[in-house]
Amino acid sequence: MSVLRTRLASTSLSLAARRTLHTTAVRRDHFLDADAEAFKARVLDAKSDKPVLVDFYADWCQPCRVLSPLLKGVTGPESNFDLMTVNVDEHGDLAGQFKVTALPTVVAFKNGEVKNKFVGFRGQADIEKFLGML
Template structure:
C-alpha cells in the first residue's frame, strides 16, 4: 500500500470511511524528527496491507491539525471505524512503530 496525502478534501473518504484502520502521520517539512520518522512510516505502509497510511502536512492542512489538537510533531494517530483509538507524539524506532500500530489495531 502506498502512503496517501491526506487533505481536508479527502479526509472524510480516506480516513473516516476507511474499511481498514488508518495510521495518520502529522508532519512538516522543517521538522527534523518528522524527517527521521517518515521513511519508517513509508516502509510500514509497504509491509502491512491491513492498515491504510496517510500523511498530513500541518503547514498545508491547518484545519485538520486543529481538529486533532496538534501542538507537537511528528504526531501519529490510529483511526479505526471513524474514531481515534491511539495517538503518540515524537520520533520512535521502527519496532516501536510496529508495536504502536499493532496494539491500536487490536482495540
C-alpha cells in the same frame, strides 16, 4: 557522426522493441500530502476495517523526515495498515481538530474513530509495538 547516430538509433530501437510492458492494477495504500477532502473520504467516512495511520508532519520538522519513511515501510498493500500524511502548515485546521500540538504526531484511525496516537519520533521497534496495539 552520422554513422554513430545511426548505430545509436538502431540500438535504442532494438532495445525498445525487446522491452515488454506489463500493466497491473495498483492499489494505493499511501495517501501522501492529503487535503481535508481526502482525509474525510479515506479516514472519517471510510467503511474499511483497515486502520489508517495519519502522520501529521511539517517539511521543516527533522524528526518528521526520519519518521515518515519508517511509517511508509510498515504500511501499504502487504500490511494491515494504510498511511496518510497531512502537512500541518497547509492544513492547520485538521491538526487543530485532532489536537496536534507537537510534531510528529501519528494518529491511528479505524472505522472513522481515533484508536490510538503517539507524539514525537519513534524507532522501528516502537512503531511495530504501536501497530500491535491496534
